[in-house]
Amino acid sequence: xxxxxxxxxxxxLPKYEETILTAPAPKYWRIIIINLIIFLFxxxxxxxxxxxxxxxxxxNWSIFAGIFVAFAAFLFLLFRASFKRRGFALREKDILYKSxxxxxxxxxxxxxxxQHVSLSEGVLSRMFDLGTLQIYTAGGSSGEIRIAGIPxxxxxxxxxxxxxxxxxxxxxxxx
Numbered sequence: 001x002x003x004x005x006x007x008x009x010x011x012x013l014p015k016y017e018e019t020i021l022t023a024p025a026p027k028y029w030r031i032i033i034i035n036l037i038i039f040l041f042x043x044x045x046x047x048x049x050x051x052x053x054x055x056x057x058x059x060n061w062s063i064f065a066g067i068f069v070a071f072a073a074f075l076f077l078l079f080r081a082s083f084k085r086r087g088f089a090l091r092e093k094d095i096l097y098k099s100x101x102x103x104x105x106x107x108x109x110x111x112x113x114x115q116h117v118s119l120s121e122g123v124l125s126r127m128f129d130l131g132t133l134q135i136y137t138a139g140g141s142s143g144e145i146r147i148a149g150i151p152x153x154x155x156x157x158x159x160x161x162x163x164x165x166x167x168x169x170x171x172x173x174x175x
Contacts, residue, residue: 016108019096021087027128028149032079034124040072088147090158095135097145107145113137117162119155131155135162 047064050057057064081101088097095114098106116136125131131152135145150158 016096016106019089019091021089021096021098023087024083024147024149025128025130025151027151028130029080029083031124031128031130031149032083036075036079040068040075043071044068086149088145090161095145095162097147109135109137109145111162111165114162114166117159117166119159121152129153133158 047068051061051064078101082099085101085104086099088095093112094108094110096106096108098104114135115138118134118136120132120134121130122132125148129152130148131150132146132148133150133155135147137144
């Protein structure tokens, strides 16, 4: 057998950017909004306590209220943009997850690197029939994927498909 080490034409490789991604369920946006409202309520309660304690802050309440409203609007827009840019795809040999607004992140995990798959439902997620799929890899925490906002039935089917793939991979490796 003769050793070869041919150059790969990078233009001929499949482009992950062309993969059609599955977006989170629209109902997941409601969960994000509820969490954002809870966060802003806590911040607002802290500011209100500050108004009651400090006379100088009381005299500038309109400035603080304006900053708070601008901060809330900024968070809303940021989370909305982030929600619209999320997506995942299960392909023949890997799973792909894309997220991020300011810094876009694309994680591609080969299926044979997956070691464990878990499905979780939080209180709000359960109310909206959504789940979060957590995929753990052999590479450690840097290769993990957390896909939130998947309809629970789709998440169960995806988990089952990945677990079946794990079984096939482990049987092939043991032979």
